[in-house]
Amino acid sequence: MKKNSGRYLLTFKFIIGFLTISLVIRFAFLFWQISDIKLTLLSFLRIIATGFFFDIGVLSFILLFINFYTLILPNKYVGSYFDKLIVYTGFFLITTVLVFTFFAEITFWEEFHCRFNFVAVDYLIYTYEVVQNINESYPLIILIPSIFFIVFLIFISLKRTNTFKVIFNSKSLLSTKLIFFFTTVFLALFYGLYIKNNQAELSSNRYENEISKAGIYSFFSELKNNKLDFKTFYQNIDDNKAFAILKDKLQNENTIFIPQDSLSIKRNIVDTLEERKPNVIFILMESMSADFMKTFGNHNDITPFLDSIANNSLFFENLYATGNRTVRGMEAVTLSISPTPGQSIVKRPNNSNLYTIGSVFREKNYTCNFFYGGDGYFDNMNSFYGGNGFNIFDRGRGSILSDDIKTKRTNINDEEVTHENAWGICDEDIYNKMIIEADRCYKNKERFFNFIMTTSNHRPYTYPSGKIDIPSGTSRNGAVKYSDFALSQLLEKAKKKPWFENTVFVLIADHCASSAGKDEINVKNYHIPAFIFGANVKSKKTPVLCSQIDIFPTLFSQLNWNYESNFFGQNVLNKEYEPRALIATYLKLGLLKKNNSLCILSNKKECNQYKWDNKTNELVKVNSNSILNQETIAWYQVADYLYKNNKLN
Known part of the structure; x- marks a missing residue:
């Protein structure tokens, strides 16, 4: 050789x-x-x-x-x-x-x-x-x-x-x-x-x-x-200044901050009217973009039920998701917090015993249940919700979460399932399981807060045949239409229950079906629908710019609740509410204001400002406004500080 x-x-x-x-x-x-x-x-x-x-x-x-x-x-x-x-x-x-x-x-x-x-x-x-x-x-x-x-x-x-x-x-x-x-x-x-x-x-x-x-x-x-330190990678300001800015944004006539450490946003939300305590059924809808609805210009007629309740509910016309994954939507509605860079808190360590919406419901003597049609091990759902006081109903194996989680886990059995794909059982099946538990709570005179995460509007877009006029597994439109159909069936079945008249329904998407776009953040692809209806909630369309984090603070206000808050979200119907939406990828952190000004923080320690054209969905870069820069930083820096310093309890 x-x-x-x-x-x-x-x-x-x-x-x-x-x-x-x-x-x-x-x-x-x-x-x-x-x-x-x-x-x-x-x-x-x-x-x-x-x-x-x-x-x-x-x-x-x-x-x-x-x-x-x-x-x-x-x-x-x-x-x-x-x-x-x-x-x-x-x-x-x-x-x-x-x-x-x-x-x-x-x-x-x-x-x-x-x-x-x-x-x-x-x-x-x-x-x-x-x-x-x-x-x-x-x-x-x-x-x-x-x-x-x-x-x-x-x-x-x-x-x-x-x-x-x-x-x-x-x-x-x-x-x-x-x-x-x-x-x-x-x-x-x-x-x-x-x-x-x-x-x-x-x-x-x-x-x-x-x-x-x-x-x-x-x-x-x-x-x-996939885990980023905020102060290492992002522009930041003095912590005291960040908290002062955010407290100013959270202050209104119904808010009394609790005198304590200045680096805290804990406050009492007060209401002078008599509290109402209906049951609450909350549905986090998988990938339900606003533009699927005829209400927002879609001509495919794939959301007849959602379009029908838009006129008979407290309907949020201008609400935006905080992120582009289910765990971001869960984080936003459950913790009512600004998204932080890297992983959602749902998937991070040290995420048990936090102050969540479940904390408020439990203080009002509600039983809190979390329903998921797949195995709740996915995306750490069971650990997060079980560790924060929710009973778990899922398709996983076993009945015990872990030694340090005291809530119970109930399996959804084969005989309760009519259709199942990779992500879990179909929406009708998970709603039927929820109804069974609602019946049990009613029989035992327990007020219930039932949190359902749906799965049908997800690739491979399969669902029970013969339910709608689009064949199963053929398109996203079919999955959307079936998800909408399943919601209509849930309401029809619920109307026949003795607990229906005293139950509020809350519906919101976890994120849009797609968030990608040519710009740093595609604003249009964060627009999601949200509804609150039932139990004497007054119907109203609100065009106010707001965020996923605001849905439960607004609900609590509708129920006239007094409670302690560690939330970033606010009652959007309050006359002092300042319109804004927090929208982010796992690296880019944005603040959208009512005049369509958008400020985006990036992990290169950059802070860019744009004017969003909501007709063309284009971002046009503009000169920076230092006040908007600092406000944007405050929303995200405070959230990061509270998590890292174990102050979200």
């Missing part, structure tokens, strides 16, 4: 193949979002160059292992059975993973319109739900064999070009091995220590930034950085 660089022939071909496929994927995403990108020659070259730069970063980490093996393998073992076993195994493993990853990037983009982010990292934990969802959403019987077939074709191609023959008959000088190895070590250290994923964000257009990234690089970046 000659001593040359033939040993690296497979490596060279791998590099060329990886870069080529990455470029093809990048072109595919460009074509996919072409209508959302103002593509110029300069922006095109920037996307391609930036993408190439991050692809090299991915390659440096992969090649580090390959070149290390080549370095430590003595030349006398080149071409041995051991060498062939390692090379063939490594080839099939790496190639299969990469081909799968490229397929996954396409499906992830279809769902979220971005490269892998912290959602992909989260999904690694919940393998059952994710695998089932993929299985029900995509033709795995075709997809999986296709992946292996592609890997096999690549292998045959390399075989026919004698690539393996060359590398098994080529030895390399030690100097050559050292050059290749230390080059990859240098590159891996350079990328690992100095190159952050957000450095690809060179454009004001979010799609351009996402296309510029590399999916694998993004994934491992999120794996490393």
